[in-house]
Amino acid sequence: MTDRPIDRRTVLQRLALATAGAAALGSASSPARAARAPDPVRTQARIAIVGAGAAGLASAARLSQRLEGAKITLIDARREHFYQPGYTLVGAGIKPASYVVSTTREYVPRGVEWIEEAAAEIDPEGRKVVTTSGRPVPFDFLIVACGLELNYGGIEGMEPALIGREGIGSVYYSPQAAAETWKTMAAFAQTGGVALLGRPHTDMKCAGAPLKYTFITDDRLRRAGTRGKTELHYLAPQKALFSVPIVAEKVRMLFQQRGVKTHLEHRLVAIDAGRRIATYESPAGRTEMKWDFIHVVPPMRAPEVVRNSPLPWQEGPFARESWLEVDRETLRHKRYANVFGVGDIAGVPKGKTAASVKWQVPVAVDHLVGDITGQPSQEKYNGYTSCPLITRLGRAMLIEFDYQDNLYESFPGFIAPLEELWVSWVMKTMALKPTYLSMLRGRA
Numbered sequence: 294m295t296d297r298p299i300d301r302r303t304v305l306q307r308l309a310l311a312t313a314g315a316a317a318l319g320s321a322s323s324p325a326r327a328a329r330a331p332d333p334v335r336t337q338a339r340i341a342i343v344g345a346g347a348a349g350l351a352s353a354a355r356l357s358q359r360l361e362g363a364k365i366t367l368i369d370a371r372r373e374h375f376y377q378p379g380y381t382l383v384g385a386g387i388k389p390a391s392y393v394v395s396t397t398r399e400y401v402p403r404g405v406e407w408i409e410e411a412a413a414e415i416d417p418e419g420r421k422v423v424t425t426s427g428r429p430v431p432f433d434f435l436i437v438a439c440g441l442e443l444n445y446g447g448i449e450g451m452e453p454a455l456i457g458r459e460g461i462g463s464v465y466y467s468p469q470a471a472a473e474t475w476k477t478m479a480a481f482a483q484t485g486g487v488a489l490l491g492r493p494h495t496d497m498k499c500a501g502a503p504l505k506y507t508f509i510t511d512d513r514l515r516r517a518g519t520r521g522k523t524e525l526h527y528l529a530p531q532k533a534l535f536s537v538p539i540v541a542e543k544v545r546m547l548f549q550q551r552g553v554k555t556h557l558e559h560r561l562v563a564i565d566a567g568r569r570i571a572t573y574e575s576p577a578g579r580t581e582m583k584w585d586f587i588h589v590v591p592p593m594r595a596p597e598v599v600r601n602s603p604l605p606w607q608e609g610p611f612a613r614e615s616w617l618e619v620d621r622e623t624l625r626h627k628r629y630a631n632v633f634g635v636g637d638i639a640g641v642p643k644g645k646t647a648a649s650v651k652w653q654v655p656v657a658v659d660h661l662v663g664d665i666t667g668q669p670s671q672e673k674y675n676g677y678t679s680c681p682l683i684t685r686l687g688r689a690m691l692i693e694f695d696y697q698d699n700l701y702e703s704f705p706g707f708i709a710p711l712e713e714l715w716v717s718w719v720m721k722t723m724a725l726k727p728t729y730l731s732m733l734r735g736r737a
Contacts, residue, residue: 295471334357334595334662334665335361335362337364338363338364339366339432340356340365340434341366341435341436342367342436342438343435343437344368344369344636345374348440348653348654351733353401353402354402354733355658355735357402359658359662361369366407366408368408368411368412368424372409374395375393375458376729380464382722383464383475384478385509390469391512393468394468400734402735410424412439414601415599417631417632432506434664436634436636437599437604437632437633439596441596441645444594445466451563452566456470459566460569460587463590464589465591467497478513478586484522486522487524490637493561494531495613495614496593496616500679503527503588508551509683511525512527512685512686516686528561529559532557534555537698539711540692544682556575558576560573560574561573591639599615606640619634620667621674621676623660624657626637631664635650643678643696646679649679651732652677656672679692681721688713688715689720689721691708691717693726
């Protein structure tokens with residue numbers, strides 16, 4: 294390895310190659326990836342997939358490639374497809390809302406049936422899914438990929454209609470909500486004041502996003518010349534800023550350097566939009582804080598169709614929000630062997646990111662195909678998760694880790710995981726989306 298600095302052209306060339314190879318979502322050896330694709334397996338198996346988001350579409354794509362003659366059915370009412378990793382970019386004023394919107398139809402593989410209804414009931418004993426119109430969809434195998442539910446009602450006084458009003462933002466709800474959040478935060482940046490940001494007490498999709506938005510808000514204030522007139526508070530119910538200790542310490546140091554006041558073990562329980570007062574619960578009791586800008590991240594839980602089924606965890610840390618009870622290495626349901634769970638719904642210690650979907654889906658599909666062929670799969674999901682953590686406009690840290698909190702380096706000698714680099718920023722803002730779209734089509 295030469296000590297000579299790498300010029301930007303070389304960096305962009307390498308980044309283009311990485312994108313083409315689907316490296317941006319985790320370039321370390323991907324599970325269930327062979328040098329040559331195996332011949333399709335002939336079968337008449339009926340496979341239902343609940344949910345046509347990233348995990349559901351990626352599952353349908355891979356199954357359609359691996360199987361010939363199978364009846365694969367996608368069940369989801371949503372016709373728009375949302376590139377959710379881009380919501381933070383919309384909320385930062387970097388991308389327009391249209392950047393994250395496409396259609397579900399364009400990613401449904403040929404030969405896969407798409408029922409444009411939501412699933413109303415999952416009956417693993419009877420091996421059927423019932424749609425909202427009452428249509429039964431029998432299955433031999435089921436993949437649950439229905440994502441999660443944003444429980445804004447879990448915060449007293451909060452509802453999505455408030456986003457964009459009274460200094461309230463929340464990038465999670467929709468592309469439009471992310472755009473309204475940007476307008477609200479940009480107006481706040483012109484005046485300064487008190488900003489409250491944080492995360493919920495539940496597991497959540499992209500746990501790094503609340504940190505990203507705090508860093509982005511700080512940078513927007515500095516660029517507007519109002520940071521000196523602003524109190525920036527980050528409040529979280531957890532005892533650490535991030536689940537990986539070394540990353541938590543790095544974020545703590547950056548927050549300290551940039552004057553972000555950190556309040557751990559603080560849970561947002563209520564807001565009074567008219568008075569602009571947020572109420573937090575902590576070990577010391579209830580605390581009220583006034584805001585000029587607040588970024589609300591709601592509690593998250595399994596959708597009702599899963600909560601009302603036999604499929605959630607019955608005990609343990611994943612039971613409270615009713616996450617799907619799956620084996621963390623195979624994504625197979627622990628009580629129903631013909632059921633798999635991938636994406637946000639899976640009750641595993643890590644993995645509510647698009648990068649996790651990239652690694653989970655090949656494992657689950659390989660085990661399902663192994664059941665059909667009678668040749669059990671040996672593939673395992675190790676908890677790989679990736680978070681391009683924006684720390685200011687133009688800089689990010691590429692954080693990759695697994696169940697054991699081991700840090701990965703997909704680009705050793707090129708991208709260090711705890712360094713704020715412009716190339717990691719380029720990866721987040723430019724390279725990630727093409728890779729994501731390749732994943733939806735089963736090519737990443």
